[in-house]
Amino acid sequence: MTEVATSDQLLVVIDPVARRTDGEAVRIAKDVLSAGATTKVCLPEGPEEFARALQRKGSRRPVVIGDDRALVRTVSLLHRWRELAGCGLSVVPVGGAQSLARSLGVPAGAVAAARAVLDGAERRMDLLVDESDGVVLGALRIPPLTGVPEDAAEADRHGADLDSARPWIRTCQSLVRTLVTARPTRSLSQTSVPGHSRLRVEVDGITLVDLDQPLEALSVTPGDSGLAEVEARPLSVGAEATPLLATGRRITVSGPDFRYRADAVVSGPVRRRTWTVWEGAWGLTLPVAAAGDHSLG
Template sequence: MTEVASDQLLVVVDPFARRTDGESVRIAKDVLCAGARVKWCLPEGPEEFVRQLERRGSRRPVVVGDDHALLRAVAVLERHGELGGCALAVVPVGARPATLSVARSLGVPPGTVAAARAVLEGTPRRLDLLADDAGGLVLGALRIPAADAPAPSRGGGPVRRRRYRSLVLGALARPARVQAAPAGGGPGPSRLRVETDGSTLVDLDQPVRAVTVTPGFTGRADVEVRPVSVGAEAAPLQAAARTVTVSGADFRYRADATVAGPVRTRTWTVRPGAWNLTLPR
């Protein structure tokens, strides 16, 4: 019997995942190879990673690695105009839980076995993303200031930086300087203007502690602004919007697993159903 294309997998294993958690990589291989025809790829660097994805043919791409590996694969598919028509899958493997927070927030199951089974038994689900005016993409969440915090869950599941990772960082935020996030909390209050679909949600006269923008499944992003409180805790300002523009003094922002900036203004636009991720049924 001839196997359908969905049963033929191109599994690309991130080199960092192999070095930091070889046992989880082995488990993922056992589960995937037991349920599908698999071409197992072990790239040594970003150029080889790109070549293997580009030459996948009809095979369904599966990334074994952390959030940076997932973002790199998305950047490659986007660059070749294949992101919307490709059912991408991921088995999260990383050195620390924080490096897997984007995948978790998107609904990928925790645990290597559960995630690998979802690759075999799950179904592609169309997800929104944010595209900014500098060529960057956001899958899980955008945060200002760039605090080092995990991404919130969007439903469907629970919620070392290395030199060679510069490929995906450059692809996702080309004009912005990308750097490691601070180890602790973010900086103090900021004065920012936040506009949602052309309407001002908060202006420069109101200091804010945090701005969070999260794409979802509805064609609009969830926007939350936390003003600085005086006395009692101030209620967050919330909106749902197709476009979000943030401007003000130089600010940095965290887009998924990367930190970019400083910039004085940036606009993010929702791209509804722009990509497919294989998730549990």
């Protein structure tokens, strides 16, 4: 646990989604931070400007005002630039998706979260990193908890705008849906039951679940001890199956095409993915009590 001085210079990056979603909370957080420290405020209009603002942080401590996606984006960028080790991060959650920040110990409310930035302490936490440099802060889940991936939902909304402009698109989409629906259903031995998966899960080279055992759910959670916690729930026809538990530094999932939810983002489909624990890879400023509580994560 590292103490954070209120005299630190802060780079406050305000995510554009947060500004549109709750401008009042953004203003309150900015006022509290500016009253307690020297701040440079950046108002990027999109992902590229967000990245440029963060890259010009210099010696300033970055503070992100935004939702879970903004937090994950920030950690991903700093990891890609290999700057996480020497850069403590702070966040003031504003926007719809805040469950990740809450699970990590960030307090609710713009004022409380901003005060934690000024008066809190840095807690180092583990990071799950896959072979394509994707990161997981809070939890990895297969299958995704949402019925429709968030990016797919966004595509649907965009498609609706196109439909209104070009009615012929609706005809093509309707034909495609008809053809997809008309495909014969394969047996369980050929594919997965909807909402279930046939996957091989290996933890440090040891098979926890194999392809012959349908899987209802899988979760992988990084902690702060160099090991990730793995929980696999086999599909049960009768009584609820006992979950299979393991801890390890390297988790590999393989099998038929699958999607996975890493924090706030749904990815895939992929046929194989390996996540490795990077111990103490990133630091987050939390209230002093929470920063010292190693049960979080």
